[in-house]
Amino acid sequence: MEKPLTQNIGADLKPASLADYEESGGYKAMKKALKEMTPEDVQKQVKDSNLRGRGGAGFSTGMKWGFVPMGENAPKQKYLVANADEMEPGTFKDRYIMEGDPHELLEGMILAAYAIEAPTAYIFLRWAYKKSEEALRNAIKEAHNKNYLGKNILGSGFDLELYVHVSAGRYMCGEETGLLNSLEGKRANPRAKPPFPQACGLWGKPTIVQNVETLANVPHIIAHGAEWYKNLSKTDDGGTKLYGVSGRVKNPGMWELPMGTSAREIIYEHAGGMHDGLDLKGFLPGGASTDFLTPDHLDIPLDFDSVTKAGSRMGTGTMIILDDRTCPVAMMANLEHFFAQESCGWCTPCREGLSWCAKILKAIEAGQGQMEDLDILKQHCEQLGPGNTFCALAPGAVEPLQSALKYFREDFERHIKEGKCPYK
Ligand SMILES: Cc1cc2nc3c(=O)[nH]c(=O)nc-3n(C[C@H](O)[C@H](O)[C@H](O)COP(=O)(O)O)c2cc1C
Ligand code: SF4
Numbered sequence: 001m002e003k004p005l006t007q008n009i010g011a012d013l014k015p016a017s018l019a020d021y022e023e024s025g026g027y028k029a030m031k032k033a034l035k036e037m038t039p040e041d042v043q044k045q046v047k048d049s050n051l052r053g054r055g056g057a058g059f060s061t062g063m064k065w066g067f068v069p070m071g072e073n074a075p076k077q078k079y080l081v082a083n084a085d086e087m088e089p090g091t092f093k094d095r096y097i098m099e100g101d102p103h104e105l106l107e108g109m110i111l112a113a114y115a116i117e118a119p120t121a122y123i124f125l126r127w128a129y130k131k132s133e134e135a136l137r138n139a140i141k142e143a144h145n146k147n148y149l150g151k152n153i154l155g156s157g158f159d160l161e162l163y164v165h166v167s168a169g170r171y172m173c174g175e176e177t178g179l180l181n182s183l184e185g186k187r188a189n190p191r192a193k194p195p196f197p198q199a200c201g202l203w204g205k206p207t208i209v210q211n212v213e214t215l216a217n218v219p220h221i222i223a224h225g226a227e228w229y230k231n232l233s234k235t236d237d238g239g240t241k242l243y244g245v246s247g248r249v250k251n252p253g254m255w256e257l258p259m260g261t262s263a264r265e266i267i268y269e270h271a272g273g274m275h276d277g278l279d280l281k282g283f284l285p286g287g288a289s290t291d292f293l294t295p296d297h298l299d300i301p302l303d304f305d306s307v308t309k310a311g312s313r314m315g316t317g318t319m320i321i322l323d324d325r326t327c328p329v330a331m332m333a334n335l336e337h338f339f340a341q342e343s344c345g346w347c348t349p350c351r352e353g354l355s356w357c358a359k360i361l362k363a364i365e366a367g368q369g370q371m372e373d374l375d376i377l378k379q380h381c382e383q384l385g386p387g388n389t390f391c392a393l394a395p396g397a398v399e400p401l402q403s404a405l406k407y408f409r410e411d412f413e414r415h416i417k418e419g420k421c422p423y424k
Pocket of ligand 1: 052053054055057058059083084085086087088171173175176177209210212214215391392393396
């Protein structure tokens with residue numbers, strides 16, 4: 001099975017040097033694109049490959065690039081930003097690429113910047129990712145020395161400067177318009193859309209914000225073609241995917257597998273199954289801000305459309321496992337406490353509603369809840385759902401809660417009836 005994204009990443013996560021990267025075919029795609037392809041050709045290949053964004057929403061990458069104004073009348077200054085904020089609880093995939101194969105991200109960024117004719121790019125990096133920062137800064141130096149970055153790259157006439165920006169370390173900074181405000185030195189509140197960043201982004205200029213894993217796929221698409229990329233997948237969404245598992249499984253971790261691999265294969269083969277004596281009760285398929293799925297969903301292919309059809313979201317593809325001896329109410333109290341803390345406070349339903357949910361959940365967990373609390377929680381989930389708040393933080397925050405109320409309602413009821421946590 002081909003693993004283009006992780007082929008250079010060893011178990012020790014030692015960053016592949018430029019020499020290592022080139023030995024495995026690295027930077028060939030960049031040379032090919034700069035010599036033989038127009039920016040529009042690069043955009044078309046990526047669109048044809050069915051690459052969908054790996055940051056959570058799964059929007060078509062080629063289509064997104066297509067919204068950037070191109071040609072003579074387009075602004076000369078445009079930006080590309082790699083979103084390396086990675087603050088979603090349970091998600092640890094982008095770090096793996098940046099620490100293990102930083103040139104893969106760099107080459108993806110050079111190709112993406114070329115495709116949208118952007119002369120400036122940033123990596124917006126989670127502050128805690130010190131190893132990634134070191135690996136990326138070294139890789140940028142190496143790439144500059146070979147004129148893979150800088151002025152007139154390899155005589156092509158294309159210029160690109162690439163900077164690492166260490167973020168403030170808030171979940172909200174990962175939301176693309178909050179990210180842009182933060183990069184401009186402002187508070188990371190989200191911006192109204194439209195206008196979309198593709199037309200009016202960083203400092204009012206056309207900007208593409210793209211997840212690290214998404215960008216790391218681009219060199220492979222350009223090197224081998226859209227058809228090859230599509231065929232890596234088991235379903236219609238192109239490529240491979242970095243799937244991860246955390247929770248009480250025998251072998252938590254991350255694996256590059258064909259897009260559309262089932263949760264059963266990921267949990268029971270790659271993650272080694274549940275710890276002895278534990279059963280699977282549910283799982284959040286794509287990080288903490290997705291709806292629970294249950295053992296009945298183990299055989300659905302994990303791709304964007306199939307997971308949506310099952311009532312959840314693929315999100316980041318890094319799942320969190322709930323076993324039958326872990327209290328789902330405590331898990332929800334913990335998660336909603338996180339989301340309430342990370343609310344930027346811009347809109348009232350999220351600012352007030354999430355902290356109210358966290359408070360109620362804490363009380364239920366401690367055996368001090370009332371049956372009416374369950375209706376209040378359900379109402380909050382509806383009021384904080386899509387379309388009712390300024391950004392997607394609040395709707396994401398209530399996804400695990402609304403599905404926990406649906407699938408594990410008797411756990412909530414037992415806490416209230418027995419006046420204590422039955423798991424302790
Ligand atoms: C609260 C919040 C946090 C987010 N955090 C991240 C993040 O850390 N990394 C990321 O790539 N996308 C994150 N996103 C999604 C981004 O807004 C954006 O959709 C994504 O970077 C686009 O890249 P893609 O098209 O490659 O998926 C977040 C969204 C929300 C609402
Ligand atoms: S939903 Fe929450 S995080 Fe998003 S803008 Fe409103 S208050 Fe801020």
